[in-house]
Amino acid sequence: MQKDKNNLIVYCEYEDGKVADVSLELLTKGRQLATELGVKLEAVVIGDKLAGIEKQLFPYGVDMVYKVEDKRLYPYTSNPHAAVLINLFREIEPQICLMGATCIGRDLGPRVSSCLHSGLTADCTSLVIGDHKDPKTGKEYQNLLYQIRPAFGGNIVATIVNPDCRPQMATVREGVMKKEVFNPNHKGEVVKLDAKKYVKDEDFVVEIIDRHIEKSKINIKNASIIVAGGYGVGSKEGFDMLHELASVLGAEVGATRAAVDAGFTEHARQVGQTGVTVRPKLYIACGISGQIQHIAGMQDSSIIISINNDPNAPINTIADYVITGNYEEIVPKLIKYYKKNSK
Amino acid sequence: MSLNIIVLAKQVPDTRNVGKDAMKEDGTINRAALPAIFNPEDLNALEQALRLKDENPGSTITMLTMGLPRAAEVVREGIFRGADNGIVLTDRLLGGADTLATSYSLAQAVKKIGNYDIVLCGRQAIDGDTAQVGPQIAEKLGIPQVTYAEEILDIKDGKVIVKRRLESGVETVKAPLPCVVTVNGSAAECRPRNAKRVMQYKYAVSPSEKAKLDDKQKAIVEKRPNLNIQEWGAAFVEADPQQIGMAGSPTKVKAIENVVFTAKQSLSLENNDEQIEQLIKELIANHTIG
Numbered sequence: 001m002q003k004d005k006n007n008l009i010v011y012c013e014y015e016d017g018k019v020a021d022v023s024l025e026l027l028t029k030g031r032q033l034a035t036e037l038g039v040k041l042e043a044v045v046i047g048d049k050l051a052g053i054e055k056q057l058f059p060y061g062v063d064m065v066y067k068v069e070d071k072r073l074y075p076y077t078s079n080p081h082a083a084v085l086i087n088l089f090r091e092i093e094p095q096i097c098l099m100g101a102t103c104i105g106r107d108l109g110p111r112v113s114s115c116l117h118s119g120l121t122a123d124c125t126s127l128v129i130g131d132h133k134d135p136k137t138g139k140e141y142q143n144l145l146y147q148i149r150p151a152f153g154g155n156i157v158a159t160i161v162n163p164d165c166r167p168q169m170a171t172v173r174e175g176v177m178k179k180e181v182f183n184p185n186h187k188g189e190v191v192k193l194d195a196k197k198y199v200k201d202e203d204f205v206v207e208i209i210d211r212h213i214e215k216s217k218i219n220i221k222n223a224s225i226i227v228a229g230g231y232g233v234g235s236k237e238g239f240d241m242l243h244e245l246a247s248v249l250g251a252e253v254g255a256t257r258a259a260v261d262a263g264f265t266e267h268a269r270q271v272g273q274t275g276v277t278v279r280p281k282l283y284i285a286c287g288i289s290g291q292i293q294h295i296a297g298m299q300d301s302s303i304i305i306s307i308n309n310d311p312n313a314p315i316n317t318i319a320d321y322v323i324t325g326n327y328e329e330i331v332p333k334l335i336k337y338y339k340k341n342s343k
Numbered sequence: 344m345s346l347n348i349i350v351l352a353k354q355v356p357d358t359r360n361v362g363k364d365a366m367k368e369d370g371t372i373n374r375a376a377l378p379a380i381f382n383p384e385d386l387n388a389l390e391q392a393l394r395l396k397d398e399n400p401g402s403t404i405t406m407l408t409m410g411l412p413r414a415a416e417v418v419r420e421g422i423f424r425g426a427d428n429g430i431v432l433t434d435r436l437l438g439g440a441d442t443l444a445t446s447y448s449l450a451q452a453v454k455k456i457g458n459y460d461i462v463l464c465g466r467q468a469i470d471g472d473t474a475q476v477g478p479q480i481a482e483k484l485g486i487p488q489v490t491y492a493e494e495i496l497d498i499k500d501g502k503v504i505v506k507r508r509l510e511s512g513v514e515t516v517k518a519p520l521p522c523v524v525t526v527n528g529s530a531a532e533c534r535p536r537n538a539k540r541v542m543q544y545k546y547a548v549s550p551s552e553k554a555k556l557d558d559k560q561k562a563i564v565e566k567r568p569n570l571n572i573q574e575w576g577a578a579f580v581e582a583d584p585q586q587i588g589m590a591g592s593p594t595k596v597k598a599i600e601n602v603v604f605t606a607k608q609s610l611s612l613e614n615n616d617e618q619i620e621q622l623i624k625e626l627i628a629n630h631t632i633g
Contacts, residue, residue, distance in 0.1 A: 077516075078478070078488050103509045107490045110478035114446060119593030122473035132597060146597065152470060153358030157600050165593035205487045209504070210515035225632060249632055267529075268510075274472060282631050292602045299604060303631055305622075306609075317606040321622060325614030337620040342633045 006095040006166070007064075008034045009042040011085065012057065013076075013104055015213065017049065019056045021221075022100035022174035029127060029177040030098055031061035036129050037143055040064055042094065046084050048074035054190050061182030063189065070195035076104050077206045082111040084198040089116060094167045096145050098127075101171035113169050119162035120169040121147035125176055125273065125296065132161050139163075145170065150273045154293025175221045175277040218252065218268040225251035225282045228271060228298070231258035232287025232308065233327065239265045242286060245331050248338055254278065256294045272297035284334075286327040290315025307331070345401030346498070348392045349453060351464035351480070352385040352406055352421060354414040358469050381417045384465025386533035388526040391495050392463050393425045393534060399498070403427045405456060409437060409449055412551035415572050422544045422572075423536040430456070431549055434576040436584065441592035442471070446479030448587050451580040453484060461503060462523045466491060477525035487522040493530045549574045 010030045012023040027043060034041040040063040045053055047069065054065040068084050085108070089097070097112075099105035101123045113120035126148040132141040145168040147160040162168040220226060227246040229239055239253065246253045254271040255264065271278055272294040283301035288294065290306075290313055298304070299318055306319035307327045316322045323330055356377035389404075396402040406421035406429030408414045418429030432452045440448065453462060462484075467474035474490070481488035493508040496515065507514045508527050518524075546563050547570040553561060564571070577587055585591060612618045627633040 075514075078490075082482075103491055103507075106474045107478055107488070110442070110446075110475040111482045111488065113475075113593075114443060114479035114482035117443065117593060119441065119443065120475060121594060122471075122475060134595075147594075150602070151472075152356070153472075155358065155602065157602055158596055159598040159600075160594050161597045162594050206489065206516050206518045208514060208516050211512070212514075213509070213512040216511050282626065292604075295604055296602070303626075304607075311611075316609060318604050319609050320607060321612055322609045323612045323614055323619070323622075330614055330619065333616060333619045334623065337616075337623040338627075338632065341620070341624055341627055 005039060006093050007040040007042050008037065008096040008098070009044055009092075009094040009167070011097065011099045011105065011108070012043050012045045013100055013102065014045065014047065014053065017053070019045075019053065020100060020102070020174075021179060022102060022172070024056075024060055025174065025177040025179045026098045026100065026172060027057065027060035027062060028180045028182070029172070030096075031182050033096065033127065033129060033145070037095075039095070042066065042092075044068070044085070044088065046073050046081050047076075054188070058186050058188050059181045059184045061186050065188060065190050066193055067190060068193045068195050068198060070199070072204055073195065073199070075208055075211060076108075077204070077208065078107050078111055079203045079205055080199045081108050082115070083200065083203045084195070085112045086115045087198045088193070089167060097167040097169045099169070099171045101173040105171045109169055109171050116165075116167070118165040118167050118169055119160070120171070121149055121160045121162075122171050123273070124149045124170045124172050125157075127170060127172070132163060134163065144168065150293065150296065154273045154291065154296060173277065216268050218266065220252045220254050220269060220271065220278055221276050223252035223278070224280050225249050225284075226254045226271070226278060226280045226298075226301070227251050227284045227286065228254035228256070228288060229259055229264065229286045230256040230288030230294075231262060232289065233259060233264060234287070236264050238287075238328070241328065241331050245284070245335055248335050251282075251284075254283075254298075256288055256291070258291075285315055285319070286331065288315050289313045290318070344399060344499070345403075346395055346399050346460045347458050348395060348402060348404045349456060349459050349462045350385070350389050350392045350404055350406050350421060350426060351449060351462065351476075352389065352408050352417045353382040353465075353468045354379045354408060354410050354417045355382045355468050355470045379413065379416070381420050382465055382468045384467060384526060384528050385417075386465070387528060387530040388463040388465050388524075389421055389424060389426065390531050390533040391492070391524070391526055394531075395461070395495060395498060396425065405429060407432065407449065407452055407456070409433070409445060409452070412549060412574065415549040415552055415574075418549075418572050419544065419547055420536075422547055423541050424534060425537060425540065428572075430573045430575055432575050432580065433551075436577045436588050439589035439592065440587060441594045442473055442475040443479060443593060444587050444589075444591035446476050446483055447591060448577070448580070448582055449476065450480045450483035451582045452575060453480065455575070455580045460520045461498075462521070464523070464525055466525045466527050474525070477523055481523035484521075484523070487518045488525070489516055489518050489522060490525045492524045492526045495524065544570055546570060547572055
């Protein structure tokens with residue numbers, strides 16, 4: 001089979017019957033790439049009670065949905081889902097496979113790529129089609145997937161290619177790609193696969209004995225205003241002050257990796273390459289010095305205010321407003337004057 | 344029941360302050376030029392191993408690392424904290440490996456160790472943050488994986504019960520042994536070095552390290568051959584040359600760039616009431632807030 005005419009497939013996650021945002025974001029990106037390559041966009045959904053799930057996928061431009069249903073396939077466990085993908089990919093030979101860089105995608109992707117001996121690049125921040133010439137052999141490749149990702153704690157950005165092995169696999173974090181409906185009336189095909197042909201009883205080796213999944217109450221990805229704190233906030237109590245400002249402004253509280261690692265606030269609030277990528281109208285950065293890996297996750301905010309003791313904090317270079325001073329003095333003033341001036 | 348536990352640990356460059364000079368021309372990392380530390384989540388994994396050993400007398404913990412010869416440092420660190428012995432998988436042929444070639448090489452070493460009940464490692468290493476090596480080793484060994492472990496709750500009747508920390512909650516799973524468990528940073532912190540063990544094992548060295556010692560130190564090491572850290576190469580673990588190093592890596596680094604952000608024209612404000620009120624008024628007026 002001619003490799004470059006093969007399709008692009010997205011592994012779609014769902015919970016409570018709803019396809020995960022990250023999967024829809026990848027379908028949006030996948031649609032673009034598939035069109036550029038002149039191939040079909042496919043989606044695979046593995047689980048239970050999948051009736052009608054394709055209706056959520058087609059508007060994103062999906063041409064073919066593979067459904068694999070078995071009640072043992074939900075909730076997700078590693079080996080059975082890996083078995084389905086491995087067997088399916090051997091059959092349909094996709095040239096590209098995209099997955100969310102979620103607890104599921106980052107568990108499943110490596111297992112599948114190891115078995116198929118295909119390359120996998122984690123946490124890509126950009127995916128582009130391009131050509132490649134091997135510097136040693138001089139062999140030329142056309143239309144490879146450039147898998148662009150930060151490395152070394154975000155200090156560098158690497159472009160990874162996977163010249164010879166297929167599928168070219170990549171994971172992407174939630175919020176990195178934009179979710180956009182391709183065509184609300186787009187219709188594709190549905191292919192129901194017989195689960196028994198793809199997964200064996202012995203694949204169900206790990207048993208889930210208890211599961212508490214809560215919808216996170218924290219939703220910084222879609223917040224239009226974010227009040228974020230860094231290590232410079234200094235304590236949990238300091239974050240309480242940020243929460244106060246956030247509640248007055250109708251904002252969410254975000255944080256840097258250093259603040260989360262120091263235990264000042266929850267991991268779900270982490271903004272940056274290893275957290276969430278955000279694009280709010282307003283980003284108020286308090287005590288954030290501006291490590292590259294943080295800036296990469298918030299630089300597209302419309303307006304950035306930096307509040308920092310250090311007038312030379314790196315984040316100030318990308319800020320629209322810089323207030324040099326202690327956030328403990330400035331935040332109460334913001335609260336006070338907002339209350340005074342808003343209706 | 345006594346357990347044979349393998350802990351995988353990686354010596355990683357401290358990624359907090361790294362420039363482009365840390366990269367070689369071929370796009371791989373020049374590890375020799377960087378300060379090296381014990382990968383943080385591998386320490387969380389070691390703690391889980393030490394707890395298993397505490398609860399299951401007679402268990403042994405073998406540290407396994409792959410890297411430059413100086414990675415013997417993480418093996419020794421593990422031994423100072425309570426591991427029993429360790430192996431450094433080191434060979435020029437293994438250099439330039441992506442996660443898949445790394446996983447294959449480590450899986451070969453695990454097979455060479457042979458008798459194991461559980462393999463523990465950190466969820467991911469801070470130099471790459473890929474979280475791929477754990478699951479890929481599990482696949483290469485043909486055994487199950489349990490990722491994102493926060494706590495090993497119990498191990499009995501050939502099964503391990505693990506609490507996993509996921510994005511949106513927790514899950515408790517039961518997996519058959521042997522299996523690979525990757526441990527999250529939210530798990531218990533690793534206990535510190537044990538002073539007695541530091542005294543006992545300070546001369547535990549690998550052959551490469553021994554070669555650099557003076558005669559007096561060598562004599563001390565030779566008196567205690569049981570303390571030595573082993574060094575294994577690709578041939579010793581019977582690795583297929585086509586599956587290791589650059590040759591065995593499906594992914595290639597095409598380009599490396601330093602990260603540069605476009606600076607904006609910033610407006611500097613004084614920390615005074617007047618200017619802060621003015622800012623708030625502006626933001627309200629242009630409907631950013633309010």
